[in-house]
Amino acid sequence: MVIFAPTLIPNSQLPRHSMASSYLRGSSFPSTLLSTSRRSSIPSTFYFPLLPIRNARRRNRLLACAADTLLAGARREDWSRGTKGSEAVDLKSWLVRQGLPPCKVVLQERHFHDGKHRPIHYVAASEDLQEGDVAFSVPNSLVVTLERVLGDETVAELLTTNKLSELACLALYLMYEKKQGKKSFWYPFIQELDRQRGRGQLAVESPLLWSEDELAYLDGSPTRAEVLGREEGIKREYNELDTVWFMAGSLFKQYPFDIPTEAFSFEIFKQAFVAVQSCVVHLQNVSLARRFALVPLGPPLLAYKSNCKAMLKVDQDVVQLVVDRPYKAGDAIVVWCGPQPNSRLLLNYGFVDEDNPYDRLVIEASLNTEDPQYQEKRIVAQRNGKLAVQVFHVYVGREKEAIADMLPYLRLGYVSDPSEMHSVISSQGPICHVSPCMERAVLDQLVGYFQARLSSYPTTLSEDEAIVADWQLNPKKRVAARLVSLEKKMLNACTRATIELIELLPDHTAWLVSCLSNMVLLPQKYVSLELEHLEANQPALPRHAERDSKNCHQLFLPGPYKLVSAFMFLSRFQ
Numbered sequence: 070m071v072i073f074a075p076t077l078i079p080n081s082q083l084p085r086h087s088m089a090s091s092y093l094r095g096s097s098f099p100s101t102l103l104s105t106s107r108r109s110s111i112p113s114t115f116y117f118p119l120l121p122i123r124n125a126r127r128r129n130r131l132l133a134c135a136a137d138t139l140l141a142g143a144r145r146e147d148w149s150r151g152t153k154g155s156e157a158v159d160l161k162s163w164l165v166r167q168g169l170p171p172c173k174v175v176l177q178e179r180h181f182h183d184g185k186h187r188p189i190h191y192v193a194a195s196e197d198l199q200e201g202d203v204a205f206s207v208p209n210s211l212v213v214t215l216e217r218v219l220g221d222e223t224v225a226e227l228l229t230t231n232k233l234s235e236l237a238c239l240a241l242y243l244m245y246e247k248k249q250g251k252k253s254f255w256y257p258f259i260q261e262l263d264r265q266r267g268r269g270q271l272a273v274e275s276p277l278l279w280s281e282d283e284l285a286y287l288d289g290s291p292t293r294a295e296v297l298g299r300e301e302g303i304k305r306e307y308n309e310l311d312t313v314w315f316m317a318g319s320l321f322k323q324y325p326f327d328i329p330t331e332a333f334s335f336e337i338f339k340q341a342f343v344a345v346q347s348c349v350v351h352l353q354n355v356s357l358a359r360r361f362a363l364v365p366l367g368p369p370l371l372a373y374k375s376n377c378k379a380m381l382k383v384d385q386d387v388v389q390l391v392v393d394r395p396y397k398a399g400d401a402i403v404v405w406c407g408p409q410p411n412s413r414l415l416l417n418y419g420f421v422d423e424d425n426p427y428d429r430l431v432i433e434a435s436l437n438t439e440d441p442q443y444q445e446k447r448i449v450a451q452r453n454g455k456l457a458v459q460v461f462h463v464y465v466g467r468e469k470e471a472i473a474d475m476l477p478y479l480r481l482g483y484v485s486d487p488s489e490m491h492s493v494i495s496s497q498g499p500i501c502h503v504s505p506c507m508e509r510a511v512l513d514q515l516v517g518y519f520q521a522r523l524s525s526y527p528t529t530l531s532e533d534e535a536i537v538a539d540w541q542l543n544p545k546k547r548v549a550a551r552l553v554s555l556e557k558k559m560l561n562a563c564t565r566a567t568i569e570l571i572e573l574l575p576d577h578t579a580w581l582v583s584c585l586s587n588m589v590l591l592p593q594k595y596v597s598l599e600l601e602h603l604e605a606n607q608p609a610l611p612r613h614a615e616r617d618s619k620n621c622h623q624l625f626l627p628g629p630y631k632l633v634s635a636f637m638f639l640s641r642f643q
Contacts, residue, residue: 160190163257164211164365170387172205173198174366174402189268190261192370194396204402206389207364213255216358218242220319233313235361236349237306240341241313243363244333245324258365262344265369273419273548275343277303286549289526290556291431292412299416300339307338346417350381351407352388364388373406373418375425380405411552421551430463430559432518434478442490446481449493453477465555468562472515472570479511505575512571519564523557530557 161169161176175195178188198204215238243262246253253259268274276284276296287293310329314320324332333341348368349361367381371390379393381404396402406414408427415421422428435458436446447457455478463471480503484490503511528536533554537547 160257160261160365164207167211168208169211170206170208172366173202174205176370177399177401187264189265190370191372192366192402194398194400194402196398198392198396200392200394202392204390204392205366206384206387207366209386209388211365212388213239213242213258213363214359215239215361216356218319219317219358233306233309236342236345237310238313238317239349239361239363240338240345241310241329242320243345244329244337244341245320245327248324248327248332258363261365261370262348265347266344268347268369268419273415273544275347275416275419276549277339277343277416279545283543283545286546287553289522289528290412290549290553292415292552295412295416303339303342304335306342307335310338347419350388352381352383355383359383362388368404369418372401372403373414373420373422374403375406375409375414375422375427377403377405379403411555415548415552419548421548421555423551423555426465428465428555428559430556430563432461432463432475434459434461434475436482440482442484442487445490445494446484449481450478463559463563465559468559469566469569472563472566475515476511479515480508483507483511509571509574512567512574515567516564516571519560519567523560523564526553526557528553530554530561533557 173195174192176190177193179191180188192204194204215235218238243255243259246255247259250256266274276287276292277300279286279296284293284296287296307330310333314324314329329338345363348363350364350367352360352362364381367388377393379390379402381388381390390402390404392402406418406422409417409425411421411425411428414425436443436450438457440446443457450456450459459478461471461475461478481493483503484493528550533550536542536550537554539547
């Protein structure tokens, strides 16, 4: 009975005849389990059995946030210039003139230490508020939706179920409106969006607008690949703009000669798109054409929090905010940002929430399609609610539960004996029994996986925490360091949870002696080295042992112990 060795090898070097039970894929793992250089180059794809991770899931069409300008050909404003004192009330004054009911909020400015950018505005309580108070109500006539933009709900629904997203439609509309300048009804609102530049309350734009050097702050994090994937999605949206222009009669009548891709460059569209993403509100219990809305006094003027319950809701002819906590006059008002992980909060809104209960890691596992028992394993996985390619979410604070959820799936990949496979098929529930030796191999693989992800970051956790604490550094660098530090803490928690399970296994020296006693492919001198290391707690095996073991991919073991990997036994001590 044979299982091929679970080793980390590039995709291009994976033998076609490999029968590892499942593969691990990821674009941010080092070429060895423990790299000697944390800044070494990283191949695009790696394999080892079980647990693949894909850093960018490109089917997500909520693509971006943050912007500088909404007008094609417009020169970027010098944000370091001072602002007129009256500008802070321009938006609210316009809203009052257009019928905004009396409200309990004001717009205030938040300044930043570097002085390189204009202050951002935020919504604050104008008086003391209690839980349940209505902070403000915005009439539907002052809310931008697809129903208003396109003038026909049927057309709106057609567009949003086709190739173009609601956000792209809204971005196109605002670009056309800004082209009218002060003649546009929405000029004060668009002017406010320009001022905010899509920045979150940490004064940081979405990574979609960062330079290549600034994106390097995210090295090692899956978020960097997500940025690239989202930018490709925005490009696809841009290529469909002419279609919506022809289909949307209201836009066509107003701008019959302004074909979108000729009037606006991709860069301008991307800036507009991410500006819309930073402030769009997902309304509940409304028609499809009204579910995505731009609400003056809403985000980005409202600050987001992950542990908040307040939301903008439709109440008859208005969109209103009912606060979920007491506020003192002058306090910034916060709303719930939805159940989003920190990586998405950064992409969409330019901030990271350290108290985010929805923060998570994504681990994607797949069964090996070349495994002779693949079909049987796929059936067993589906019977227990899992797929041949399965995504596992590891939520912050619940790492142990996530490991426990993954283990039955991982053990399934190690089953090779037909009689054991038959037993698994006939059993009920997700339990897949394996020997202590094989259980150790599964757990070692998990530890190696988490260590590989940690070693792909160019900085240590202590270095990240020092960056976060230094308020004089670039805000983008600080928010990126906050994101990767939280990712590392979750990976460390996963590692500790897995090691705790290893410590519950029978004494490793005893079972390792039993497992290795009749080994035929691994040179005996390395068996001795391994046992000596376990008994004497020596720091490491010789490097030549690691090199030579690459030629010994299989270990034939007696009795209930199946073939296990030389890599599993050797790499843990490198």
